[in-house]
Amino acid sequence: MDKFNARLSEATVPGSDTVHAVITAVVDKDGNYIHKSHHGHNGTSPTASSTTFSQTLTLASCTKLITSITALQIVERGLITLDEPLDKHLPELSSQPIITPKGDDAFNLTPSTKSITLRHLLTHTSGAAYEFMSPTLLPLWRQSRGEPPTPLSTDGIVTTSYAMPRLFEAGCGWMYGPGLDWAGLLVARLTGQTFESYIEENISQPLGITTFTYHLSLKPEVGENLVQMVTRQEDGRLEESQTPFFPEPESEAGGANMYGNVPDYTRVLADLLKDSPVLLKKETADLLFTPQFEEGSLPLKDLYENHATSYRPMVGGEPKGVVRNHGLGGLVVMEDIVREAYYKPKGTLTWSGMPNLLWSINREKGLALIFATQVLPFEDVKVKELWWAFENAVWSRLAK
Numbered sequence: 360m361d362k363f364n365a366r367l368s369e370a371t372v373p374g375s376d377t378v379h380a381v382i383t384a385v386v387d388k389d390g391n392y393i394h395k396s397h398h399g400h401n402g403t404s405p406t407a408s409s410t411t412f413s414q415t416l417t418l419a420s421c422t423k424l425i426t427s428i429t430a431l432q433i434v435e436r437g438l439i440t441l442d443e444p445l446d447k448h449l450p451e452l453s454s455q456p457i458i459t460p461k462g463d464d465a466f467n468l469t470p471s472t473k474s475i476t477l478r479h480l481l482t483h484t485s486g487a488a489y490e491f492m493s494p495t496l497l498p499l500w501r502q503s504r505g506e507p508p509t510p511l512s513t514d515g516i517v518t519t520s521y522a523m524p525r526l527f528e529a530g531c532g533w534m535y536g537p538g539l540d541w542a543g544l545l546v547a548r549l550t551g552q553t554f555e556s557y558i559e560e561n562i563s564q565p566l567g568i569t570t571f572t573y574h575l576s577l578k579p580e581v582g583e584n585l586v587q588m589v590t591r592q593e594d595g596r597l598e599e600s601q602t603p604f605f606p607e608p609e610s611e612a613g614g615a616n617m618y619g620n621v622p623d624y625t626r627v628l629a630d631l632l633k634d635s636p637v638l639l640k641k642e643t644a645d646l647l648f649t650p651q652f653e654e655g656s657l658p659l660k661d662l663y664e665n666h667a668t669s670y671r672p673m674v675g676g677e678p679k680g681v682v683r684n685h686g687l688g689g690l691v692v693m694e695d696i697v698r699e700a701y702y703k704p705k706g707t708l709t710w711s712g713m714p715n716l717l718w719s720i721n722r723e724k725g726l727a728l729i730f731a732t733q734v735l736p737f738e739d740v741k742v743k744e745l746w747w748a749f750e751n752a753v754w755s756r757l758a759k
Contacts, residue, residue, distance in 0.1 A: 360752050360753075364396055367383075367396070370741075371400070378732055378734055378739075378741060378742050379401075379402060380397075381396075381397070381398050381731070382414065383397075383728070384621050384625050384728065385753055386625045388629060388633045393726060394757060397412040398410065401414070401586060402587040402589070402599055403597050410586065412621065413621070414620060415581050415582070415585045415618050416621070416716065417604050417605070417618060417733060418615075418616075418619050419616070419712030419713040419714055419716065420711060421624065421710065421716050424688055424710060425558065425613075425617065425627065426539045426542055426543045426546070426614065427542070427647060428562065429546045429554075429558065431643050431644075431646065431647070432546075433545075435643055438549040438550070443476060444474030445476060446474055446475075448545055448548060449545060451522050452522070453475055455525050456469055456470055457471050457486065457525055458524035460496060464499065466496055471528055471529070472528065473530060474529065478687070479529045479530060479538065480542040482651050482652075482686075483536055484658045485536070485538050486525030486528060486532065487523070487526075488535070488536035489537060491511075492535050492666055493534075496524075497523055513608065514606075514610070515609055515611045515612045516609055516610050517537065517610070518544070521540055521541065527657075533652075533657075533659070533661035533662045533665060534661065534665055534666070537614050539614040540612040541613075542613050544613070546613070554610075554613060555572065555577070558571055558617075559571070562638065565638060566637060567626065569581075570620045570623045571617060571618070573616060576607055582603065585603060585618075587733065588604045588714060589735070590734075590736070591739050591741075597734070624729055625729060628718060628720055628727035629727060631647065648686050649687070650685070650686060652685060662684070668737075671738065672711055672717065672737075672738055672743055673709045675747050675750070686708055688708050689708050690708070690709050692707040692709065700748070700751055702750075702751050703750060704721055704758065706721055706722065706723050707720065708721075711737075714732065714737075715733075715737060716730065716731045719750065721758070725759065726757065728753050730750070
């Protein structure tokens with residue numbers, strides 16, 4: 360790790376165009392830090408203050424793991440099962456038609472015939488897709504209605520932001536999309552709470568977490584400690600972006616937009632490593648790591664073929680040759696990934712977040728890690744090099 364830290368120090372000097380701030384941590388199942396570091400400055404100015412380990416981050420899609428845990432909690436409590444139809448609970452989603460191409464610039468809409476389940480939502484197999492993941496069909500549909508594109512929900516109102524046709528019948532494909540956003544809404548409806556209050560009572564309080572929130576107005580001290588968001592320009596320079604990146608939302612979407620810091624996020628990661636987790640029963644937590652797609656299935660075929668950009672940074676580059684599947688908590692590495700200067704072990708559960716965050720958990724190795732920065736766009740070339748160097752150092756040198 361010393362070589363990685365030296366490299367990171369060089370990349371985060373004041374005014375550097377590599378990356379302005381990086382926070383990293385590795386924990387074991389007891390929550391002990393095997394490694395932790397914070398490098399860089401809170402902005403691109405040479406006079407920007409130094410980054411601290413406990414600064415607040417826009418967690419983006421790292422929120423999804425938290426939502427998966429809440430969904431499994433309500434399964435444990437008997438409020439829903441993983442495989443029962445959600446038609447009566449999420450009619451706004453269940454009633455959406457299936458959209459298919461009709462020539463180059465047209466589409467067909469047909470009623471769906473298969474019910475969506477919670478398992479579909481947690482594995483991105485409901486047919487619901489983020490609009491930016493469907494560069495042709497969903498924009499055409501928006502255009503036909505005279506509506507502007509809606510790439511991501513910024514107001515947290517899932518029923519309006521993601522009430523779109525689905526790309527395939529439930530269980531008949533894989534596409535990265537707002538399944539976890541709908542799952543968060545399901546948790547709120549079945550518990551009669553806001554998703555914010557549910558997370559506070561059932562995730563934050565049991566683990567002593569203080570920073571998780573969608574609403575910085577509810578936790579001003581969290582908002583005051585935000586890492587500055589920056590965006591890579593075409594010439595390679597970093598420029599400061601609006602921070603907070605998203606406006607205060609009206610509601611909460613389970614797929615993104617929660618805030619938190621690395622110390623608190625690692626509390627969740629460490630809990631999932633435990634023999635007796637706090638947040639879930641052991642057998643329920645196992646499902647987060649358990650491959651859900653059978654060999655030869657349409658979801659597994661699509662996971663291999665559709666939009667490698669969704670998970671390319673998590674496997675050290677182009678996914679060719681990487682044996683992968685999907686658990687209820689994210690991408691599952693099915694065989695060791697061995698590349699030049701990159702290693703990720705079999706059994707790792709992993710996902711990422713838009714401003715180039717990454718988390719990974721491997722129970723056999725007994726370690727979990729997080730790499731956090733606030734650089735846009737996703738898959739920034741310079742950040743990826745550091746990201747992969749960090750993972751390689753962890754799994755090659757720190758893991759047993």
